[in-house]
Amino acid sequence: MTNTPTPTAESLRDKILHHVTYSMGKDAKHASIYDWRMALSLALRDRVVEPWFAATRKTWDQGRKRVYYLSMEFLSGRMLEDAAINLGLRATCRSAIEGLGLDWYEVIENEPDAALGNGGLGRLAACYMESMASLGCPGYGYGIRYEHGLFKQRFEGGQQVETPEDWLKQRHPWEFERPESAYEIGFKGYVETVDGKPHWVPGETVLAEAYDMPVIGWQGKWANTLRLWSAKPTEMFDLARFNHGDYAAAAEPEALARTLSRVLYPDDTTYAGKELRLKQEYFLTAAALQDILRRHLAADLSLEALPKHVAIQMNDTHPAIAGPELIRLLSDVHGMEFEHAIETAVQCLGYTNHTLLPEALEHWATYLMGTVLPRHMQIIEKIDSWHRRNHPNRPHFVGIVKHQEVRMGELAFITSHKVNGVSALHTELIKKNLFPELNKLHPGRIINQTNGITPRRWLRMANPALSHLIIDTIGEGWEGDLDRLRELEPHIEDSAFLDKFMAAKRTNKEHLAAWIAQSEGITLNPDAIFDIQVKRLHEYKRQLMNILQTISEWHEMRENPQADYQPRVKIFGGKAAPGYYAAKQIIRLIKDVAEVINNDPLIGDRLKIVYPANYNVSMAERLIPAADLSEQISTAGKEASGTGNMKFALNGALTIGTLDGANVEIREQVGAENFFLFGLTADEVMERRRDPEHARHAILESPVLQDVLQMIAEGRFSPDEPERYHDLVHNMWNSDYFLVASDFESYRSSQKEVDVAFGDRASWAKMAALNTARMGFFSSDRAIAGYMRDIWDTTSAL
Ligand SMILES: *Cc1c(COP(=O)(O)O)cnc(C)c1O
Numbered sequence: 146m147t148n149t150p151t152p153t154a155e156s157l158r159d160k161i162l163h164h165v166t167y168s169m170g171k172d173a174k175h176a177s178i179y180d181w182r183m184a185l186s187l188a189l190r191d192r193v194v195e196p197w198f199a200a201t202r203k204t205w206d207q208g209r210k211r212v213y214y215l216s217m218e219f220l221s222g223r224m225l226e227d228a229a230i231n232l233g234l235r236a237t238c239r240s241a242i243e244g245l246g247l248d249w250y251e252v253i254e255n256e257p258d259a260a261l262g263n264g265g266l267g268r269l270a271a272c273y274m275e276s277m278a279s280l281g282c283p284g285y286g287y288g289i290r291y292e293h294g295l296f297k298q299r300f301e302g303g304q305q306v307e308t309p310e311d312w313l314k315q316r317h318p319w320e321f322e323r324p325e326s327a328y329e330i331g332f333k334g335y336v337e338t339v340d341g342k343p344h345w346v347p348g349e350t351v352l353a354e355a356y357d358m359p360v361i362g363w364q365g366k367w368a369n370t371l372r373l374w375s376a377k378p379t380e381m382f383d384l385a386r387f388n389h390g391d392y393a394a395a396a397e398p399e400a401l402a403r404t405l406s407r408v409l410y411p412d413d414t415t416y417a418g419k420e421l422r423l424k425q426e427y428f429l430t431a432a433a434l435q436d437i438l439r440r441h442l443a444a445d446l447s448l449e450a451l452p453k454h455v456a457i458q459m460n461d462t463h464p465a466i467a468g469p470e471l472i473r474l475l476s477d478v479h480g481m482e483f484e485h486a487i488e489t490a491v492q493c494l495g496y497t498n499h500t501l502l503p504e505a506l507e508h509w510a511t512y513l514m515g516t517v518l519p520r521h522m523q524i525i526e527k528i529d530s531w532h533r534r535n536h537p538n539r540p541h542f543v544g545i546v547k548h549q550e551v552r553m554g555e556l557a558f559i560t561s562h563k564v565n566g567v568s569a570l571h572t573e574l575i576k577k578n579l580f581p582e583l584n585k586l587h588p589g590r591i592i593n594q595t596n597g598i599t600p601r602r603w604l605r606m607a608n609p610a611l612s613h614l615i616i617d618t619i620g621e622g623w624e625g626d627l628d629r630l631r632e633l634e635p636h637i638e639d640s641a642f643l644d645k646f647m648a649a650k651r652t653n654k655e656h657l658a659a660w661i662a663q664s665e666g667i668t669l670n671p672d673a674i675f676d677i678q679v680k681r682l683h684e685y686k687r688q689l690m691n692i693l694q695t696i697s698e699w700h701e702m703r704e705n706p707q708a709d710y711q712p713r714v715k716i717f718g719g720k721a722a723p724g725y726y727a728a729k730q731i732i733r734l735i736k737d738v739a740e741v742i743n744n745d746p747l748i749g750d751r752l753k754i755v756y757p758a759n760y761n762v763s764m765a766e767r768l769i770p771a772a773d774l775s776e777q778i779s780t781a782g783k784e785a786s787g788t789g790n791m792k793f794a795l796n797g798a799l800t801i802g803t804l805d806g807a808n809v810e811i812r813e814q815v816g817a818e819n820f821f822l823f824g825l826t827a828d829e830v831m832e833r834r835r836d837p838e839h840a841r842h843a844i845l846e847s848p849v850l851q852d853v854l855q856m857i858a859e860g861r862f863s864p865d866e867p868e869r870y871h872d873l874v875h876n877m878w879n880s881d882y883f884l885v886a887s888d889f890e891s892y893r894s895s896q897k898e899v900d901v902a903f904g905d906r907a908s909w910a911k912m913a914a915l916n917t918a919r920m921g922f923f924s925s926d927r928a929i930a931g932y933m934r935d936i937w938d939t940t941s942a943l
Pocket of ligand 1: 263265268679680681760761765787
C-alpha cells in the first residue's frame with residue numbers, strides 16, 4: 146500500500162535529527178530525552194500518515210460500510226512502541242536511538258500513558274481499535290479528549306491519595322487538531338412547534354472540536370481514526386462584560402464549556418447520576434452522530450441507505466442516548482417519518498452490555514433528562530410507547546421509563562438490533578437475569594462476543610523474551626493469527642524448549658524484581674512464585690480474600706517455622722474510586738499487612754507483599770509477563786468477562802480462579818488440568834445468599850479464617866490504631882455480600898495445590914507453556930471478526 150521504502154537505522158536517525166531540529170527547535174547537543182522521544186514519534190508518525198490516507202481513500206472508493214465505535218473511555222496507554230511494532234520497525238528504531246547515544250528504554254518510558262479510561266472497559270475499546278485496524282475493518286473510534294485522564298494514585302501512610310493526571314501538559318505527538326471539524330452541541334432550552342413539527346431550541350451550546358489520532362494495524366496495512374472531542378465555548382468570551390471591566394465573568398462561557406471535557410469520571414462500574422456526566426455522554430454522542438451523518442450525506446448517500454453504510458456500536462450504555470439522538474436527527478432535522486426513523490436507528494445500532502452489577506446500571510431521573518435534553522425525553526417516551534404498541538404482550542413492568550427514571554439498559558436494548566454480552570457465562574446471565582422479558586420479545590437479539598486482547602501489545606511488545614522464543618520455535622506470523630500458537634504444543638515434550646520457556650519467564654521476573662527494588666526498596670527472590678492480582682479495587686474482585694489468605698500463610702509460617710515453604714511474592718496493583726470507602730480500606734489493610742510481614746525477621750524472603758502505586762497500562766505491561774500465578778478470584782456471576790485474565794494466561798501464568806466471566810472459557814481452552822479452580826459457581830452463590838447467616842456460618846467452620854479476622858480485629862497490623870478495621874471485620878461476620886468467607890477455605894486449599902505444583906518445575910513449565918499455546922481464541926482479532934460477522938455485517942477491506 147505504501148511505496149515509501151523501509152527505512153534503515155541510518156535513514157531513520159536522519160529523520161529523528163531532522164525533527165529534533167525543525168519540529169522541536171532544538172540543537173541536538175541540547176536536546177532532552179523528551180525532545181528525542183518527540184522526534185522519534187514524529188518520524189514514525191510520518192510513516193503512518195500514508196497508509197492512513199490510503200485506507201480512507203479505499204474505504205470511500207469501494208463504498209465500504211463504516212463501523213463507528215462509541216466509547217466514553219479509551220485506555221490506550223503508550224503509543225510509540227506499539228506503532229513501531231505494528232510498522233515492523235522496533236529493531237530499526239532501537240538501533241537509530243542507540244546510534245544517537247541514547248537509551249532505548251529511557252526514551253520509550255518518557256511517554257506518559259494516555260489514561261482516558263478506568264479499567265477493563267476502556268482497555269477493551271483500545272484493543273478493539275487496534276484489531277479493527279489490523280483486520281482492515283473500516284472504522285472510527287469516537288471518544289472524549291479528557292484534559293485529565295484517570296487520577297494518579299500515591300500512597301501516604303498506606304492510604305490512597307489521588308492527584309490529577311496531566312497527560313496533555315506536554316505536546317501529544319500522535320494527534321492532529323481539526324478546528325474545521327467542530328459541531329454545536331445543545332443542552333436544555335425548550336421544544337417548540339414549527340410548521341406542525343417539534344423543534345428543539347437549546348438554552349446552552351458548546352462546540353465539540355475534533356482531534357484525530359491514527360490507529361495503525363499489524364504490519365501497517367491499514368489505519369483507522371480515533372477521533373476525540375474537546376469542548377470549546379461557542380464564543381470565546383463575553384466582550385460586553387470584558388469591556389465593562391468584569392474580567393472574570395467575561396471568561397465564564399469558556400470555563401463552563403471546558404468543564405465538559407475536563408475530567409474522566411473515576412468510577413469503575415458505579416454510576417454517579419451527575420448532570421455533568423449526562424452532559425458528557427450526550428456531548429460525545431451528539432458530536433459523533435453529526436459527524437457520521439455529515440460524512441454519509443457528503444458522499445451523496447440517502448438516509449434510507451444509512452444502515453447499509455453505517456454500523457454504530459455503543460460500548461455499554463454510556464452513549465445510549467445515541468438511539469433518541471439519531472431518531473431526532475432523522476425525523477426532526479431531516480424529515481424522516483418518526484417510526485421509520487426508529488426502525489432505521491435500530492438497524493444501525495448495536496449495544497454491548499458490560500455488567501450486571503445493579504450499582505452500575507445507568508438510570509437518569511426523568512426530570513434531569515427532561516431538563517438537560519427536553520426533546521430527547523419526549524422521544525424516549527415515544528420509543529417506549531411504540532415498543533409497547535408493537536408488543537401488546539409486553540408485561541406492564543417492562544419498559545424504558547419506570548418510577549420517574551429512564552433506564553438506559555432498556556433504552557439501549559430497544560434501540561439496537563443486536564445486544565451482546567462479553568463472555569459466554571455473562572451472556573447467559575443477561576438473558577436469564579437482566580433482560581428476561583425483552584429476550585422473550587426479541588429472541589435472537591442477545592448474542593455473545595467473548596472479549597479479547599491484542600497480541601501485538603500484550604505479547605509481542607510487552608514480552609520480548611517470550612516472543613523471541615516463539616519466533617525461534619514456530620516463526621513469525623502468529624501475531625496476526627494467534628491460533629498458530631497451537632504449533633507450540635508439540636514442543637512441550639521437549640525439555641530444551643521448556644527450559645527456554647522458563648528462562649524467558651525468569652528474565653521477566655528479574656527485570657520486575659530490579660524495578661521493584663528501585664521503586665519500592667523491596668528485594669524480591671526471583672525463585673519465588675510471583676503471584677499477582679492487578680485490577681481495579683472492588684469488593685466483588687475480592688482482593689480482600691487474597692490478603693486474608695496471605696495473612697493465614699504468614700501465620701502458619703510463624704507457627705511452624707521449620708516446615709518447607711514455597712517462597713511467594715504477592716503483588717497487588719489497582720486504584721479505588723476516590724469515594725469508595727470499603728475499597729480504600731482494603732488497600733490500607735494490604736499496605737498495613739505488607740509492612741508487618743515484609744519486616745518480620747522470622748519470615749525472610751519466603752513471603753513478601755508489594756503494592757506499587759498507580760497501576761496503569763504501562764505497569765500492566767511490566768508486571769504481567771513476570772507472573773507465575775494470575776489471581777482471577779471474583780465472586781462468581783459478578784465479573785462480566787475480565788481481560789486481565791487473558792493477558793496473564795497468554796504470557797504463561799497459571800490462573801487461580803473462580804468459574805466467572807471468561808475464566809470459564811479460558812479453563813476450557815487451556816485444559817482443566819492447567820488451571821486452579823476453586824469456589825462457588827454463580828448458581829451456588831445465589832443459593833448461598835439465601836442463608837442470611839452465611840458469613841457467620843462459614844467463619845465458624847474455618848478456624849484459620851477466625852484466627853485471621855481475630856488478628857486484624859486486635860490491631861495486629863495497625864498497632865497505632867487497633868480499631869482501624871473494626872468495620873471491615875464486622876462486615877465480614879455480618880454481611881459479606883461477596884462471599885469471601887464462603888469461598889475462603891476452597892481458595893486456601895487451591896493455593897496449597899499451587900505450592901505443590903510449583904515444586905515440580907518441569908510439570909509447572911509444561912502447564913505454563915500450554916497456557917500460552919492454547920490462548921489463541923482470546924485474540925481481539927477473533928472478537929472483532931465476530932462483531933463484523935454477527936453485528937456489523939461488514940467485511941475486511943484488505
Ligand atoms: C487489562 C486491564 C484492566 C482490566 O483488568 P481486569 O483484571 O480484567 O479487571 C484494567 N486496567 C488495566 C490498566 C489493564 O491493562
